[in-house]
Amino acid sequence: MSAAMHAAMHAAMRTVVGGLRRLLGAPGLWLGSWGLMLVIAWSAGAHVEVVVSALLGPFDALDPDAMVFAVIDLMRLHPAAGAGFSMAVLGGTVTSALAWVVLSPLVIARLAGHRSAEALGSRALAKVPAVVVQSLWHGLLRAVLMLAVVMAARSLPPLALAIAAGLAWLCAGVALDATRVAVVEHDAAPWHPRTAWRGFVRVLRRPRLLIPGVLLGLGQLATSATILWVGLAGFGGGSPWIPRILALVSLGLGLWRIGIVVEDAAADA
Amino acid sequence: MYASGVDPARTRRWALALAGALGACAPSPPPPLPHAPVPEPTDPLRPADRRGPIPPKARVADYALTARYDEELHQIDGRARITWRNHGPAPVDRIPFHLYMNGFRAPDTAWMQQARGKHRGQELDAEHPWGYVDVRTAERVGGDGGSDGEPARISLRHAEADEPSLMTVWLDQPVPPGEAVELELAFITQLPRVFARTGFHERYVMAGQWFPKPGVLMPDGTWRAHPFTLYSEFFADFGHYDVELDLPGDLVVGATGIRVSEAHEGSRQRLRYRAQMVHDFAWTAGPDLVEAWDDYEGIRIRALVPRDHADTAHVHLRAQRAALASMEARFGPYPWSTITLVEPPEGAEGAMGMEYPTLYTTSPVKPLPPLLQGLGFSERMSGQFTTIHEFGHQYFQGLLASDEFSQPWLDEGLNTFSNGLVYVDWYGAQEDGDPWLATVAGHPLRLSEAMRLAQGRHGFLEPVDQAADRFSPLVGSYSGSTYQKTAATLMTLRRLVGAERFDEAMHRYATRFAFEHPTGADLEATFIETLGSSVTLGHGEDGQPIALRLSEYFDQALRSEVVLDFRIHALTNRPMLHPEAGWRRDEHDALVGGEPPPPPPDGGWPAQDLEGIVVVYRRGEFVIPVEVEVELSDGTRERVLWDGRGRHRVLRWPGRRVVRATLDPDRKLVLEAQRHDDTRYAEDERPPRSTPEALGRLAEASALALGGAFGP
Numbered sequence: 019m020s021a022a023m024h025a026a027m028h029a030a031m032r033t034v035v036g037g038l039r040r041l042l043g044a045p046g047l048w049l050g051s052w053g054l055m056l057v058i059a060w061s062a063g064a065h066v067e068v069v070v071s072a073l074l075g076p077f078d079a080l081d082p083d084a085m086v087f088a089v090i091d092l093m094r095l096h097p098a099a100g101a102g103f104s105m106a107v108l109g110g111t112v113t114s115a116l117a118w119v120v121l122s123p124l125v126i127a128r129l130a131g132h133r134s135a136e137a138l139g140s141r142a143l144a145k146v147p148a149v150v151v152q153s154l155w156h157g158l159l160r161a162v163l164m165l166a167v168v169m170a171a172r173s174l175p176p177l178a179l180a181i182a183a184g185l186a187w188l189c190a191g192v193a194l195d196a197t198r199v200a201v202v203e204h205d206a207a208p209w210h211p212r213t214a215w216r217g218f219v220r221v222l223r224r225p226r227l228l229i230p231g232v233l234l235g236l237g238q239l240a241t242s243a244t245i246l247w248v249g250l251a252g253f254g255g256g257s258p259w260i261p262r263i264l265a266l267v268s269l270g271l272g273l274w275r276i277g278i279v280v281e282d283a284a285a286d287a
Numbered sequence: 288m289y290a291s292g293v294d295p296a297r298t299r300r301w302a303l304a305l306a307g308a309l310g311a312c313a314p315s316p317p318p319p320l321p322h323a324p325v326p327e328p329t330d331p332l333r334p335a336d337r338r339g340p341i342p343p344k345a346r347v348a349d350y351a352l353t354a355r356y357d358e359e360l361h362q363i364d365g366r367a368r369i370t371w372r373n374h375g376p377a378p379v380d381r382i383p384f385h386l387y388m389n390g391f392r393a394p395d396t397a398w399m400q401q402a403r404g405k406h407r408g409q410e411l412d413a414e415h416p417w418g419y420v421d422v423r424t425a426e427r428v429g430g431d432g433g434s435d436g437e438p439a440r441i442s443l444r445h446a447e448a449d450e451p452s453l454m455t456v457w458l459d460q461p462v463p464p465g466e467a468v469e470l471e472l473a474f475i476t477q478l479p480r481v482f483a484r485t486g487f488h489e490r491y492v493m494a495g496q497w498f499p500k501p502g503v504l505m506p507d508g509t510w511r512a513h514p515f516t517l518y519s520e521f522f523a524d525f526g527h528y529d530v531e532l533d534l535p536g537d538l539v540v541g542a543t544g545i546r547v548s549e550a551h552e553g554s555r556q557r558l559r560y561r562a563q564m565v566h567d568f569a570w571t572a573g574p575d576l577v578e579a580w581d582d583y584e585g586i587r588i589r590a591l592v593p594r595d596h597a598d599t600a601h602v603h604l605r606a607q608r609a610a611l612a613s614m615e616a617r618f619g620p621y622p623w624s625t626i627t628l629v630e631p632p633e634g635a636e637g638a639m640g641m642e643y644p645t646l647y648t649t650s651p652v653k654p655l656p657p658l659l660q661g662l663g664f665s666e667r668m669s670g671q672f673t674t675i676h677e678f679g680h681q682y683f684q685g686l687l688a689s690d691e692f693s694q695p696w697l698d699e700g701l702n703t704f705s706n707g708l709v710y711v712d713w714y715g716a717q718e719d720g721d722p723w724l725a726t727v728a729g730h731p732l733r734l735s736e737a738m739r740l741a742q743g744r745h746g747f748l749e750p751v752d753q754a755a756d757r758f759s760p761l762v763g764s765y766s767g768s769t770y771q772k773t774a775a776t777l778m779t780l781r782r783l784v785g786a787e788r789f790d791e792a793m794h795r796y797a798t799r800f801a802f803e804h805p806t807g808a809d810l811e812a813t814f815i816e817t818l819g820s821s822v823t824l825g826h827g828e829d830g831q832p833i834a835l836r837l838s839e840y841f842d843q844a845l846r847s848e849v850v851l852d853f854r855i856h857a858l859t860n861r862p863m864l865h866p867e868a869g870w871r872r873d874e875h876d877a878l879v880g881g882e883p884p885p886p887p888p889d890g891g892w893p894a895q896d897l898e899g900i901v902v903v904y905r906r907g908e909f910v911i912p913v914e915v916e917v918e919l920s921d922g923t924r925e926r927v928l929w930d931g932r933g934r935h936r937v938l939r940w941p942g943r944r945v946v947r948a949t950l951d952p953d954r955k956l957v958l959e960a961q962r963h964d965d966t967r968y969a970e971d972e973r974p975p976r977s978t979p980e981a982l983g984r985l986a987e988a989s990a991l992a993l994g995g996a997f998g999p
Contacts, residue, residue, distance in 0.1 A: 055994055063987030071979035077855075077964040079947075079974035080981050084962075086727050087736035088978060091961050094740070103986055110990030115997045125999060177657060242992040247662050249988025250728030254981040261988040268995035276999055 030226035033285065037230075037278030040129045041270060047128045048273055052266045054117060059265070062110035069102035080254045119153050120146055122276075126202040129273065129280045141202055148201045148208030155214035156197055160190040163218075184239070185232065192231030193217040195279040204283060227282050234275040241268040325580045325587045328624035331544050331563040331645075333585060338622035341564055344374050345802040347524035348501055352568065355533040356494075361415065361487050363476040367498050368428065370469045370526075371462075375504045378461035382470070383512035384422075385523070387496035389451035390515035391418035391479050391486075397450050401517035401760055402483070409637040412480035415487075420476045422499055425456045428469040440471070452515035454499065472499050481637040488635035490538070491573040495643055496521065500567070503690070503804065513692040518765050519755035520684075520691035520698070523566040525802055530560045534572055541591045541627040542570035543644045564622065564802060565644035566688055571629050579604060583611045586621060592630040599652035599670065603628055606671035610678045613712035614705060617790060618682050618797035626681065628674060640673050642680030649673040663728030667714070672724075675706050686801050694807050695755045696845070700773020701810075707734050707774060720786075735957050738778055741771040742960045751776070752807055752845040775957045776844040780814075782955035783835055784822045792817035811841050824912050825928040828938075833912045833930045843909050844958060851958040852907035853950045855915075855967035856935060860897045860944045862887070894920050899945030901938045905931055909958070916952035920944035926952070946972050 041048065071078060073096040081088055093100040118125075123145035127138050167186040171179050197217030200206035206213045221228045245261045245268070252260070332338055351368040373379050390398030404411035425445040432439035445456045462468045476497045479486040485495040500523050502512025511522055528544060536556040544562025551557075562568060571591070579600035581588040588607055592600045607628060615621055627646045631638040639650045652670030654660075683705065684691055684698035691698050711734065714722035723731030746767025749758060758765040781789040796805070796813040814837055821834040843849050868884040903915055915927045915938060929936045950965040959965075968974050 051999070055991065055998070059987045059990035059994060062990040063983040063985075066986040067979045067983030070982050074963065074978060076967055076970075078977045078979055079966045079968055080976040080978040081962075081966065082976055084733070084736060085730045085981070086725070086732040087740065088963065089982070090732070090740055091963055092978060092982075094744070095961055095963065099982070103982060106986050107989045107993065110986075111993040111997060114990070114994030118997075118999050122999070180658075238995055238998070242996040243658070243661060245988055245992040245995065247728060249985050249992070250663060250730075253728070253730060253985055254976040258984050258987065261991050265991040265995055268991075269998060272995070272999035 026226065030230070033226050033278055033281050034230045036281035036285075037274050037276075040131070040277035040280060041274045043131075044128050044273075047125060048266075048270060051121075051125070051273070052269050054121075055114060055265055055269060056262060058110050058113050058117070062106040065106040065109075066103050069106075070099050073099055082254060085254050119150060122198050123149050123202045125273065125276060126199055126280060129277045130199075130203050130284065145202045145208075149198055151209050152197050152201055152214050152217075153194065155211040156190070156194045156217065158211075159214055159218060160187075160194075163190055188232045188235035188239075189221065189228060190218070191235050192221045192228055192275065192279065195231065195276050196220045196227070196283070199276070199279050199283050203280065204287060224282065227279060230278055231275050234271045234278075237271045238268050238275075241265075241271065323580070324578065325582045325589070327547075328545050328587050330624055331561055332622055333620065333624050337585065337620055339620050339798065339801060341622075341802050345525045346527065346564065347372050347374060347504075348526040350498075350526060350528045350530070350568065352498055352528065352530040353533070354494075354497070354530070354570075356492065356535070356572075358487075358490060358492070358535055361478045361492075363478070363494065363497055365476060365498055366471060366473050368469065368471045369501065370467055371501055372467040373462045373464050373504070375464060375506070375508045377508045378463050379458070379504065380461040381455050381457045382468075383502040383510050384445075384454040384456060384499045385496075385502060385512060385515070385521070386420045386422070386447065386452050386454050386499055387515045387521065388418050388420040388476055388478075388485070389447070391416075391483070392451055393417065396452065397514040397516045397756070398452065401756075403760075404482075406483035406517075406637065407640075409482035411482055415480035418477050418479035418486060419451075420474055420497070420499065422454060422472055422474045424471075424473045426471045427459055428471050443470070445472075448514075450514040453512055474499060481631075481635050483637055484641045486637065488632070488638070490535075491571075491632050491635050491638075492538075493569070493571045493629075493631060493635065493638035493641075493648065495569040495641065496567075498568075505804075511690055511693070514756070516692075516756040517760060518695060518758045518769075520695065521567065522688070522690045522692055522804075525564050525566050525688065528560070528562040528565060528568045530562075530568055530570075532558045532560070532570060534558065537574055538572035539574070539576040539578070539591060540570060540572045541576075541589065541629050541646060543568045543646050544623075545625055562623075562644065565685070567644050569643035569646055571631075571638075571646070571648070573632060575632065576629075581608065583608055584615075585624065586611065587625045589625065589627045590630075591627065593632040593651075596630060596651055602652045602671050603630065603649055603674045606674040607678055609713040610675045610706075610709050613709040614679065614682055616712070617708060617794060618705070619794065619801060621681065622686065622801070623681075626678065628678070630670075640677060642677045642685065644685050645681070647677035647680065649677055663726065666725040667710070667722075668724055672706065675709050676702065679703075679705050679709070682797065687797060688802070688804050689806065690804060691755070693754050694752060696751045696769045696773040697805070697807060697810070699770045700751065701777070703770045704774035704777040707738065707778060710734050735778060735954060738771065738775045738957050739960050739962070741767065742775055742958075743767040743771070746772045746960070747848055747850045750846050750848055772844070772958070775960075776841075778957040779844075779955060780840065782953070782957065783824060784818055788818055788822075807845070811837070814841075825914070827928055827930060833928050835912060840911065843911075847908075849909045850907035850960075851909035851911060851956060852905075852961070853913050853931075853956075853959065854904045854906050854964040855901060855948045855950060856904035857900065857902040858945060858948050858967045858969055860892075860899050860969055862892050863896050863898050863941065894944040895942045897942070897944045899940035899943050901945060901948040902935055903929055903938065903948075903950065904935045905933070911956065913951055913956065914953070916949045917945055918947040918949075920946055945969060947974075 124138060124142035127141040132138050163186055167182055171182040197214050201208055241264055245264045248260050349370040354363045354365040356363050390396050425443045426440040427443055428438050428440055430439045441459050443456050447454045481488050481493055485493055502510045503522055503524050504510055534556055536551050536554050540558055542560045544560045546558055547561050548559040575594050576591040577594050577597050579590040581604045590600050590603050623645045625645055629648045630651055631648055639648050641648050650670055650673040655664050679702040683702040689697035710722045711720055721733045721735050723733050724737050725732045745764040748762050748764040749768055751768050751772050792814045795817055796810055800809055821836045823832045823834045825833055827833050865884055868882045870878045870881050873879045901917055910931050912928055912930050916924055918924050927938055947968050
């Protein structure tokens with residue numbers, strides 16, 4: 019291994035470990051965010067429970083030997099149950115996504131090491147409009163990127179196409195982190211689309227940022243799939259705390275990813 | 288009551304879910320395709336000792352067909368020499384013909400009026416919409432006066448009916464009973480772009496119902512020849528076929544029967560086929576089909592699949608073997624020496640899922656996406672169910688050639704039911720005789736549950752036992768009723784009377800009416816002959832036997848729209864009467880006593896002071912005995928059989944507390960499409976598993992998963 023390569027590896031490791039240190043240094047942020055996720059998800063679940071309970075009345079027993087049939091039968095007899103389920107999950111997801119946009123200045127500021135209520139509060143409030151605008155610009159650029167990837171890879175087998183699209187999506191996620199960190203911590207132009215564009219450029223030029231970011235994003239997706247699997251496999255039984263604990267893990271991976279971007283940006287500064 | 292500790296069913300589900308997830312990560316490679324081509328059989332029928340007897344009068348119409356296919360015009364230039372035997376009681380002076388292809392001739396045919404250019408999700412093609420068969424000449428062959436040693440030919444009058452899917456040929460002289468007449472028809476068949484079983488897609492051709500076919504003369508001397516309508520399939524007599532096809536030379540060809548010769552001449556190929564004791568002849572050809580082979584007990588299995596689906600041919604072959612094994616054991620021998628399964632190429636979906644003698648079309652195997660597999664979704668349906676279903680038609684109606692117009696349930700319904708039995712025989716031994724068809728993270732959807740669901744909301748809107756043209760696409764009940772309700776009717780009966788006796792009746796029906804045209808009455812008579820007119824299912828509370836009357840059962844299930852639906856209307860535990868309380872008259876007619884009723888003890892009434900009550904309610908009009916299982920607070924379970932004749936029944940357990948009641952605990956009444964109100968707990972009992980809570984938790988987990996995926 020050449021000295022330059024060794025130095026690059028060392029820098030990458032330093033960034034990754036630095037990101038983790040930032041996460042571990044903010045346990046309140048991690049647990050508080052988790053609590054917010056739990057509340058949002060619990061609300062979705064409670065909504066479904068109330069709707070289904072009202073529809074079924076006294077016939078609410080779930081036959082453990084015929085769970086799939088019971089659910090299909092319910093959805094067929096009461097389409098409102100299916101609609102209620104979909105809307106609750108969709109509503110929970112959208113609420114989570116919006117919450118992360120609004121809270122991301124606070125999250126970034128905390129991971130950047132700010133502790134005082136004043137510093138956190140000023141960023142949490144002052145940077146929100148800029149982060150929202152940059153998130154919108156980023157959304158446009160991400161849509162273009164996804165379209166380009168899908169068009170370029172459309173001749174590939176479906177699985178390869180899905181992998182290509184998934185990697186592009188995860189890369190864009192790291193770019194969004196970079197954009198937000200630039201806005202919140204480094205006073206990047208708050209309204210200009212170029213700021214969002216530079217987020218993409220930055221991560222593409224920095225493998226030490228991109229690779230761990232994508233891997234952590236993959237970890238988040240895998241954790242989400244595991245949560246779904248556990249939810250389905252344990253349907254009608256099992257502890258609700260297994261998916262909840264897994265959500266804590268997923269959240270930690272996401273915050274670690276942001277911590278890496280913050281670490282990288284701080285090193286530059 | 289759910290025992291604490293390890294629940295074996297739950298453990299199995301988790302194991303299944305985990306296996307599914309791991310399986311998705313490391314899919315097993317498909318088994319290698321079977322051996323080299325299996326040689327063409329030399330006889331279209333299996334040897335007599337393997338195929339079973341053929342009734343002497345079953346052979347009615349023999350065909351010698353020639354067909355030259357012009358793939359530029361998508362036309363077949365054909366001639367049909369038909370030898371028709373009069374097995375009726377009176378002379379016949381005219382013969383009605385089915386011209387099924389004319390159903391696609393114009394928007395106002397009987398078929399098109401109902402279908403409006405759509406069939407199973409496929410639509411009429413704007414560029415090549417129409418198909419027709421144009422009979423140019425009809426002649427009688429025979430008698431003196433021919434030249435060059437050829438028999439004489441007498442031109443016959445022929446004319447289409449107002450509905451062009453029917454035609455009549457008037458004979459120059461009546462055919463006496465027991466005699467035969469030989470006719471020769473010249474015709475042109477125009478194929479449409481395939482959207483309803485028959486036609487072409489690019490160079491692929493599926494030629495079904497492409498030639499004129501006589502109707503069926505019934506033993507009473509009446510003809511069965513019906514207009515071709517959306518839901519009617521086909522009806523014809525058995526006979527021998529000798530067919531010569533002249534096709535483009537590069538096409539891979541499959542057809543009814545066995546290939547007896549082939550010759551390539553320039554860019555064309557001439558293939559000759561022979562089939563015996565079949566009632567139709569179809570052929571298919573495509574440029575990019577590959578062959579896979581198998582052999583089952585001397586039956587040559589040939590699969591034709593698109594080249595890019597060659598890796599899934601083994602799925603069809605495996606399903607074909609399973610279907611043969613099951614159906615031969617249950618319904619008697621498969622009499623022909625060959626079976627060809629065809630998966631039409633992409634774009635020819637309209638040709639998929641159709642049966643012809645010794646040839647059928649199936650649908651592609653579509654594996655679930657890896658993500659769904661990883662989440663524990665799996666299924667046993669894709670492709671292989673179509674294969675099992677379409678092969679099943681070799682029995683119902685290939686061998687038991689019922690009138691698909693008058694009683695479509697006899698082929699589609701019996702076949703759908705028999706498909707379920709194939710799954711039972713294939714997988715059921717390890718799965719309590721009710722195999723799963725799909726799983727979601729280890730939770731199975733079983734065959735009987737799928738049968739309940741498949742009846743749908745519309746399956747009860749029209750009776751099962753009615754002619755195909757009485758089903759309206761506007762009502763949308765045809766599939767739910769004809770296929771699914773029939774299957775559920777038979778599965779319910781099988782579970783009620785016992786598999787062994789039921790299977791004996793079905794075997795008797797299938798073997799007795801092979802190579803005949805059985806009716807629904809024949810089937811019902813066979814059941815009554817085998818099972819008796821009523822079957823005792825058990826004894827009621829009063830000790831009297833409770834029986835299922837078969838005629839009543841079939842009347843309700845097949846010839847009415849009544850719905851089978853029960854409910855636990857009420858489940859309560861009320862205090863027993865305390866006769867020592869209150870005022871009563873003594874021997875001097877004076878009021879004595881006046882004791883107040885005893886107050887409920889702390890913690891509520893003990894079980895011995897309660898009367899458990901369950902009210903069973905027959906919500907539907909379908910009258911049938913039903914069992915109720917009650918769980919009592921001491922952990923015991925008791926079962927009561929109710930004859931179902933009243934609208935409701937009050938069941939009492941004095942001195943005992945009822946915890947739960949479940950209707951039809953062994954899930955025998957598959958005809959009951961929904962079961963959500965079949966179990967109820969006492970008001971102060973919480974079910975061990977509740978549907979609202981389970982769905983709520985799933986929604987929470989989904990929100991956590993998606994919130995995490997779209998999170999920070």
